[in-house]
Amino acid sequence: MTILNETLSNIRPVDAGIMAKAQARLDNKTKPVGSLGRLEEFARRYAAMTGTPDPVLGKKVIFTFAADHGVVEEGVSAFPKEVTVQMVLNFLNGGAGINVLSRHVGAEVRVVDMGVDHEFGEVPGLIGRKVARGTRNFAKGPAMTREEAIAALEVGIELANGCRAQGVTMAGTGEMGIANTTAASAIIAAFSGCTVADVTHRGTGINDGALNHKIKIIEQALAVNRPDPKDPIDVLAKVGGLEIAGIAGLVLGCAANRMPVVVDGFISTSGALIACELCPAVKEYLFAAHESVEIGHRFMLERIGAEPILDLQLRLGEGTGAALAMGLVEAGVKILKEMATFAEAGVAEGEY
Numbered sequence: 001m002t003i004l005n006e007t008l009s010n011i012r013p014v015d016a017g018i019m020a021k022a023q024a025r026l027d028n029k030t031k032p033v034g035s036l037g038r039l040e041e042f043a044r045r046y047a048a049m050t051g052t053p054d055p056v057l058g059k060k061v062i063f064t065f066a067a068d069h070g071v072v073e074e075g076v077s078a079f080p081k082e083v084t085v086q087m088v089l090n091f092l093n094g095g096a097g098i099n100v101l102s103r104h105v106g107a108e109v110r111v112v113d114m115g116v117d118h119e120f121g122e123v124p125g126l127i128g129r130k131v132a133r134g135t136r137n138f139a140k141g142p143a144m145t146r147e148e149a150i151a152a153l154e155v156g157i158e159l160a161n162g163c164r165a166q167g168v169t170m171a172g173t174g175e176m177g178i179a180n181t182t183a184a185s186a187i188i189a190a191f192s193g194c195t196v197a198d199v200t201h202r203g204t205g206i207n208d209g210a211l212n213h214k215i216k217i218i219e220q221a222l223a224v225n226r227p228d229p230k231d232p233i234d235v236l237a238k239v240g241g242l243e244i245a246g247i248a249g250l251v252l253g254c255a256a257n258r259m260p261v262v263v264d265g266f267i268s269t270s271g272a273l274i275a276c277e278l279c280p281a282v283k284e285y286l287f288a289a290h291e292s293v294e295i296g297h298r299f300m301l302e303r304i305g306a307e308p309i310l311d312l313q314l315r316l317g318e319g320t321g322a323a324l325a326m327g328l329v330e331a332g333v334k335i336l337k338e339m340a341t342f343a344e345a346g347v348a349e350g351e352y
């Protein structure tokens with residue numbers, strides 16, 4: 001069996017009994033029932049994902065997947081393609097937004113080259129898993145072959161599979177890739193049947209003229225490639241990206257390993273969406289970090305059925321929202337594990 005098929009066959013719905021046990025444990029803590037709101041939801045879902053009402057909190061890791069996009073040549077981004085490689089080096093030097101926010105929450109950043117159009121050679125810290133030197137221009141034909149898409153998915157799965165032995169208990173997704181909002185918009189348009197204009201926005205900050213052009217390019221890409229929404233790998237290969245495939249694989253691998261995964265913004269969610277379309281039970285293992293400024297994000301989150309944790313007007317990517325949200329998920333689990341019960345603290349219980 002292929003790694004992908006084996007992973008898909010290992011994904012099971014979470015145990016509703018464990019969720020109820022975790023909630024019962026929360027209800028005995030020294031607080032009015034339900035008064036910690038969504039922190040309680042995070043805790044009981046985390047418990048159900050990991051299969052125990054007393055879950056372990058270990059290492060937190062953000063995987064930031066980087067890749068280039070052939071469609072950049074159509075003028076769909078405010079920034080030049082070189083920024084992808086330049087930002088990878090910034091991540092490795094610890095100077096990017098994701099480095100700051102990961103330090104803030106005590107998470108480690110792992111940078112994965114899925115398909116940057118640059119030969120890095122031996123660069124300390126970089127996880128080199130290049131599947132190709134970027135995708136092809138999907139305004140003219142498929143971004144990748146089906147084989148490339150599956151190879152990239154399997155990179156993400158293997159990274160997730162490695163986590164448990166390394167003491168990682170929560171993963172987060174992140175990405176870097178100039179022009180990748182064009183791919184993410186094409187993916188949600190292909191699945192949802194929404195008009196391209198409804199799901200396409202300004203990415204790094206394009207002006208009105210460039211936005212109209214970006215919409216036309218995505219319409220052209222969908223007409224040229226005709227991705228089949230019933231075949232998520234076809235959608236991924238034709239209008240996706242190598243970093244998006246890596247994210248989809250990571251999310252599948254986390255679900256198969258019963259490991260909670262916190263999904264970042266618009267592009268990360270397009271990867272999570274591919275994973276959920278391949279196997280609907282995946283959605284039970286993910287936390288949606290935040291709602292991105294990108295207008296298409298809402299449609300993705302609705303399709304997955306995920307309620308975002310934060311709304312901070314973020315649109316950076318890299319995993320920045322995931323890092324922040326991870327801190328809140330962890331806070332919820334600490335409440336479950338560390339807070340005193342009424343009996344332990346000698347506090348009188350209420351009557352409801």
Ligand SMILES: O=C(O)c1ccc[n+]([C@@H]2O[C@H](COP(=O)([O-])O)[C@@H](O)[C@H]2O)c1
Nearest residue numbers: 077177179180181203204265266292317
């Ligand atoms: O995560 C988001 O919601 C998000 C929204 C807009 C832009 N980005 C980041 O900006 C880059 C893509 O923007 P663009 O305009 O080049 O398609 C890519 O590196 C993403 O990490 C990220």
Ligand SMILES: Cc1cc2nc[nH]c2cc1C
Nearest residue numbers: 079083176204316317318
């Ligand atoms: C500078 C810069 C940093 C980024 N981080 C993620 N996407 C990005 C896009 C740009 C342009």
